[in-house]
Amino acid sequence: MLAGMPRFHCPEPLAAGPLLLPPGAARHAQVLRLQPGDAITLFDGRGGQWQAVIERMGRSEVAVLVGAHQAVEREAPREVHLAVGIPANERMDWLVEKASELGAASVQPLLAERSVLKPNGERAAKKQAHWQAVAVAACEQCGRNRVPVVHAPAALEDWQPAAGGRRWLLSLADGAPGAATALSAPGPAWVLSGPEGGLTAQEEALALARGFERVSLGQRVLRAETAPLAMLALLTMGTA
Known part of the structure; x- marks a missing residue:
């Protein structure tokens, strides 16, 4: 993960391809004043994370292109x-x-x-x-x-x-x-x-x-x- 790269949680399973961010993540992206072309990180809670790029910032919608999955985990060694x-x-x-x-x-x-x-x-x-x-x-x-x-x-x-x-x-x-x-x-x-x-x-x-x-x-x-x-x-x- 690049230092300072915004991270957003998406509750639905992620896959490579176009995606509309869920409402909460979209509002967060708008608050951060992100722009088309900005790189972000997505995760769905099922393991690892996904790299993505913002393609369009609308009034209420944020469209992104999801790229590669990264098998990155930062869990504690003990449950x-x-x-x-x-x-x-x-x-x-x-x-x-x-x-x-x-x-x-x-x-x-x-x-x-x-x-x-x-x-x-x-x-x-x-x-x-x-x-x-x-x-x-x-x-x-x-x-x-x-x-x-x-x-x-x-x-x-x-x-x-x-x-x-x-x-x-x-x-x-x-x-x-x-x-x-x-x-x-x-x-x-x-x-x-x-x-x-x-x-x-x-x-x-x-x-x-x-x-x-x-x-x-x-x-x-x-x-x-x-x-x-x-x-x-x-x-x-x-x-x-």
Whole structure:
């Protein structure tokens, strides 16, 4: 990828030939004031990326010519899934953005007892779509060609992680081993972290019953949006 070359996500499978950019990518190209002849990079989340050249800039349409596929991947060496108690205000946006940059495979927003934000119904669907768009934008910026899935918000008591991999619970409990313990367990990993105020004792007990193991990030109390990212960075970069 050339430094500074604009990158756009296209959700439909790409192939060499003429293409109209999807509405979101077209608006982005117009905001960047791109012109016919400008080179761009496209990716569809199915692996690798495609080189393309803008052929026409219309009022609402941007036509491009898709060229060669490049088998470029920038994924973390370890598959890590985050399950997080939804933090308040705009902090979930920030968490999703940084988790995408750091290589998270997926993000599961959870409604815990101490969660301040508890979207449901149509509001939950809108939040999920918004957070997925945040993940897409982060991948466009950081160079990832596979977009992490942001799942629909789920109640903690109703949620079960997919089978396989180790399960780590970020805990402030006395005696919890250090997070570096997780580095000795290769393979996929699930990281469960609570909202502001943490998980209740009952929620921790439920997680332990579901196969999670306590780990500690140290003596400092990290914010709800910081703790899972710290663990993610340890797992994805500590094994690089």
